[in-house]
Amino acid sequence: MRHIPTKAKCANPALRHRTLARAAHELGYSEKLDNIFDMLSSRCYLINDYSIFYGADSYGENVVFTGPLIPQTTESSISDPCVLKALSLSNHRKKVFCSLGSVGSKELLQEIVAMLNSPQGLDLGGVIRVPKETCDLAEAKRMLHNRHIYMTDSFLPARHLCRQVDAVVCHGGQGTLQTAIQGGAPVIGVAMQPEQEINLQHLADFGAAIKISRRHWNAVNIGKAVDRVLSEPGFRIQSRKLELIAENTDTEKIIGTRFWKVAGDPKRV
Incomplete structure (x- = not known):
C-alpha cells in the first residue's frame, strides 16, 4: 500500500468513503473513520x-x-429421485455435474449443452443445475438432447453430488471450488472475474483442474478438457489429495x- 501515491488514494471517491463519513457524522459519530487502506492494515x-x-x-x-467457511450441518443428502436416477451406479456412464451459478450466462450454458449433445457427450450422464438467473429451465431443456442428463433449477446438495460424479464443470467461485474439493471431484472451470481466475489456477497448478478462459469456452474445448480429466488418472488422484486435506482442516x-x-x-x- 505504501507504494500507492497519496494523491491517488485521496483522488478516488471509492476509497475515501465521503458519503459514509457524512452519514456517520449526521448520526452523531464524532471519531475519525478509517479509510479502506487503514482497514487493510491488521495484526x-x-x-x-x-x-x-x-x-x-x-x-x-x-x-x-x-x-473454507462452509456450513457443515445444513446440507441434506440427495433426495430428488431424478437426480438419484441420473447418478445411479446401474448407469455405467461417466457422470458430470455442471453448474455455472448465478454469475454464469446463457451463452456459457449453451456451450456445455452443445458438448453434451455431441457424440462424445451422449456417452456421458449427470446433472446440470440451471439457475433461474441464467436461463429459463424450460428453454434449457429444449436445448438438451441427451436423455442421460437431468436438468433442474432446484437447490442441490452439491457436496454430496460432487462425491458421486467423475468431473465437475463449473465457474471459478471460491465456494463452488471448495465444495468440489470436499467432494473429491476434478474440475473443468471457467473464470467469470479475476478472483475466479486465481481460484481456478490454484487447482490447475495442483493438478486437480483444467482452466478454460471465457474467450475459449466452447463445446469443443470443454469436450477436450472433459476427455482429459476422465482419461488421465492424475486428475482424480490430485483431487483425492485435496479432499483429504479438506477432511483434516478444522476451520x-x-x-x-x-x-x-x-x-x-x-x-x-
Whole structure:
C-alpha cells in the first residue's frame, strides 16, 4: 500500500468513503473513520482458503489460512429421485455435474449443452443445475438432447453430488471450488472475474483442474478438457489429495484458537 501515491488514494471517491463519513457524522459519530487502506492494515489476517495453495511458510505468523467457511450441518443428502436416477451406479456412464451459478450466462450454458449433445457427450450422464438467473429451465431443456442428463433449477446438495460424479464443470467461485474439493471431484472451470481466475489456477497448478478462459469456452474445448480429466488418472488422484486435506482442516478450531490467542494478548489486538 505504501507504494500507492497519496494523491491517488485521496483522488478516488471509492476509497475515501465521503458519503459514509457524512452519514456517520449526521448520526452523531464524532471519531475519525478509517479509510479502506487503514482497514487493510491488521495484526491478524484470516484467509478462508487452504494454505497449500499459497506457500503458507512465506507468510508472517499474523496470516492464518483457515480453510473454507462452509456450513457443515445444513446440507441434506440427495433426495430428488431424478437426480438419484441420473447418478445411479446401474448407469455405467461417466457422470458430470455442471453448474455455472448465478454469475454464469446463457451463452456459457449453451456451450456445455452443445458438448453434451455431441457424440462424445451422449456417452456421458449427470446433472446440470440451471439457475433461474441464467436461463429459463424450460428453454434449457429444449436445448438438451441427451436423455442421460437431468436438468433442474432446484437447490442441490452439491457436496454430496460432487462425491458421486467423475468431473465437475463449473465457474471459478471460491465456494463452488471448495465444495468440489470436499467432494473429491476434478474440475473443468471457467473464470467469470479475476478472483475466479486465481481460484481456478490454484487447482490447475495442483493438478486437480483444467482452466478454460471465457474467450475459449466452447463445446469443443470443454469436450477436450472433459476427455482429459476422465482419461488421465492424475486428475482424480490430485483431487483425492485435496479432499483429504479438506477432511483434516478444522476451520472452526483454527479460527477459535487464533481468536482466543489474539483476545488473550492485548499487544496483538
